[in-house]
Amino acid sequence: MSLIGHNTPPIFKRGPAPTVRLLLYVSAALVLLVTDLKFRYLEFMRQTVAVVLYPVERAAATPADLVLNAATYFATLAKVQQENALLRRQQLRMSEQLMRHQQLAQENSRLRTLLGMRDELPARSVAADVLYAAHDPFTRKVILDRGSTHGIAKGDAVVDERGVIGQVTRLHPIQAEVTLLTDKEQAIPIVVRRNGLRGVVFGAGAGQLELRYLPATADVQPGDSLVTSGLDGLYLPGLPVAKVLRVDRDTQAFARIFCVPVGGVEQSTHVLVMGRLSTPLPPMGGDGDKDS
Amino acid sequence: MQPTNRSQRILQPVKLWYLYLSLIVAFALTLIPTGHLPGVPDWLALVLAFWSVREPLRVGLGTGFAFGLLVDVGHGAALGQHALAYVLLTYGANALSRRVLWFSPLEQALHILPLLLLMHVVMVVVRMLAGADFPGWWYFTGSFTAALLWVPLHFVLLFPQFRPVERDDNRPI
Numbered sequence: 467m468s469l470i471g472h473n474t475p476p477i478f479k480r481g482p483a484p485t486v487r488l489l490l491y492v493s494a495a496l497v498l499l500v501t502d503l504k505f506r507y508l509e510f511m512r513q514t515v516a517v518v519l520y521p522v523e524r525a526a527a528t529p530a531d532l533v534l535n536a537a538t539y540f541a542t543l544a545k546v547q548q549e550n551a552l553l554r555r556q557q558l559r560m561s562e563q564l565m566r567h568q569q570l571a572q573e574n575s576r577l578r579t580l581l582g583m584r585d586e587l588p589a590r591s592v593a594a595d596v597l598y599a600a601h602d603p604f605t606r607k608v609i610l611d612r613g614s615t616h617g618i619a620k621g622d623a624v625v626d627e628r629g630v631i632g633q634v635t636r637l638h639p640i641q642a643e644v645t646l647l648t649d650k651e652q653a654i655p656i657v658v659r660r661n662g663l664r665g666v667v668f669g670a671g672a673g674q675l676e677l678r679y680l681p682a683t684a685d686v687q688p689g690d691s692l693v694t695s696g697l698d699g700l701y702l703p704g705l706p707v708a709k710v711l712r713v714d715r716d717t718q719a720f721a722r723i724f725c726v727p728v729g730g731v732e733q734s735t736h737v738l739v740m741g742r743l744s745t746p747l748p749p750m751g752g753d754g755d756k757d758s
Numbered sequence: 759m760q761p762t763n764r765s766q767r768i769l770q771p772v773k774l775w776y777l778y779l780s781l782i783v784a785f786a787l788t789l790i791p792t793g794h795l796p797g798v799p800d801w802l803a804l805v806l807a808f809w810s811v812r813e814p815l816r817v818g819l820g821t822g823f824a825f826g827l828l829v830d831v832g833h834g835a836a837l838g839q840h841a842l843a844y845v846l847l848t849y850g851a852n853a854l855s856r857r858v859l860w861f862s863p864l865e866q867a868l869h870i871l872p873l874l875l876l877m878h879v880v881m882v883v884v885r886m887l888a889g890a891d892f893p894g895w896w897y898f899t900g901s902f903t904a905a906l907l908w909v910p911l912h913f914v915l916l917f918p919q920f921r922p923v924e925r926d927d928n929r930p931i
Contacts, residue, residue, distance in 0.1 A: 480815070484852065491819045491845040495826070498838030503888045508837050515831040519789075523832060526789035598791030601833040603897055604890035609834070636834070643834055650891050671891060 509636070516638045527598050589702050592617055592739045594624075597641070599732070606649040606669070606732070608632070612739065613640040621700045622741035629706035629728035630654065630694060634739065642739070646731050647707070648673055656692040656707050661685055664695055667708060667725060673732065675708050677723035682715045686723055702740055769919040772813055776918055780805055781817075785825060789832050796896035799904035802829060803847055803877060807870050808908070808915055810851035811858050822848035839884055843877040850876070867908035874901035 481487070501507045592612055600607035612618055614637050622634045624644045633652065636643035645652045649669045656677070657664050663685060670676040680686060690710040696703025708725035715721050784805035792798045802825055809817035826841030833840070850873045858869045878898050886892060 484849065487819050488849045491823050492842060495838040495842035495845060498841065499836055499884060502837035512831050512837060515828065519832050522786055523789050526786050527791055530791045599793040601791065602835045603794055603893040604885045607834055
């Protein structure tokens, strides 16, 4: 640079060569990719940026909201009245079920004390709205407008009025990312309601689910309903998940069982985030091993 | 400005605040939740490519990297995925900048289209290496819409620079 004692005039100073800069930035991006995809070390950084981006995201979501709500806004009074009547009828039916549920819950807890079993774990739930479906075309995710400050925890089940639609997989202070059941990476432990057979359901793409790793002779029929088993310590037991669509037994040792989700997995806009107040699992490690 | 392009007019220098404002607006546009609608252009990539061609000394790899990280968080994608793609895009656009400005906007768009396609291919390869499914061919249609938008965008983004130096009350703009 100072070959004969002169500094380079600033007009020629452009920093390192473009190729060098390209290599630097590409390697930085690759390091970030590996740390994020393999080790998930960068959640804190992601959360910080997400909070800063929140107002921009809300602003950007407005036009989509307008388009979606325009139909509702111009709905006629008659339609609203109709819907109101329907909801009233529904509420009446629900309240009848609720009364019976309370009585059954009391009876259940009495029977449990008689049998000397531990009481069922209390549950907590937070109502949330789906802000929008995540843009990333490689996954099936939605963003909720509630986050850790509202009492949502990572791993909570997300349900709509019909059944489970997904699980909270990434938590920000005021937002939560929900991986839908149909995502390829998403798995949920279930039991077949009819006979108590346990299994794990995976996302299979195209709005379908697959019940994997059951032998070809397993007693599963089309039409069977699958509910959460609660064995994972995250989901509450008994939430409806899916219905068996068809069973392929003549492939290999395992049956190929395709199911459709019961909940409106890619449609629902109002959801309930349900979790357990405390985890029922014994602590991992030395103590647990000694007991068993 | 030296006459390095076909334009007969000598443009005014770009205003930095306008350049960054356009990038931020494009970023907000990419955050509009369009779900998995096919053919939605990546606005930010388009505007980044535009300024990397026009102002290679001001907008380059660093800008691409920073905005890429923001998009990664906003889209819930893998951190570094868009950053990598935008770094390659701005590098390509910077390298093309001397050549591309000799062409008309439509021909410029044809130069930019392979860059945009390359950007999408890089993202697909990265995510498929990480175990994701192939998103389908519709994923690539966004770069074609983006290339088409290059022509109107050319006039919108250069509009402030088309203004004459001294104000004349008899002239409309």
